[in-house]
Amino acid sequence: MKVLIISSSTRKGRTSHRVALHLANRFNGVAGVEVRILDLMEHKLPMFEEVYVRDENPTVAAKEVAGMLNWADSMVFLTPEYNGTYAPALKNLVDYYNKTEFIKKAIGIVTVSTGALAGMRSAVQMQNLIAALFGYVAPYMLPVGNVTDKFEEDGTLKLPLFENSVHNFVSEFLWLADAIVAKKELAAAAA
Secondary structure (H helix, E strand, O other): OOEEEEEOOOOOOOHHHHHHHHHHHHHOOOOOOOEEEEEEOOOOOOOOOOHHHHOOOOHHHHHHHHHHHHHHHEEEEEEEEEEOOHHHHHHHHHHHHHHHOOOOOEEEEEEEEOOOOOOOOHHHHHHHHHOOOOOOOOOEEEEEEEEHHOOOOOOEEEHHHHHHHHHHHHHHHHHHHHHHHHHHHHHHOOO
């Protein structure tokens, strides 16, 4: 199982990336799972003017991101909440690439905030976004409120009580992702 965590904050001093680092370590600890982080701060994509397949001169970063999206069997969309919605870099990513990069893939939702509400408004909007991409929304989400109280900068969990939430998210996400990959393999074998 190949899991791509899309860390979508591009702000200086961001706190959401801590959660991406923690989840990458958690997924790496599961047998049979490979994980990569697509950090949209490091992979600067052009502002959406044309979709990737019709872009006459895609950047090196755009080609690298396309390769990562196609590599993945499943994805985690990880975003802070900005003004009641998800990060603009995430929206730019999904608009720039074709739906084929997201279609029929399990996509988990992780929202992060420094406040107590944990980005729940952005989580609801991402459910609609994933459905529009023809992805499969993982029903168990991971809303992370008060992120600086829960995670160190390097991704280390500071609040042991939050471990259960992380464990449940990872377990439920992988269950769905495994089921989808198995179904795809059956369909390919029957074809």
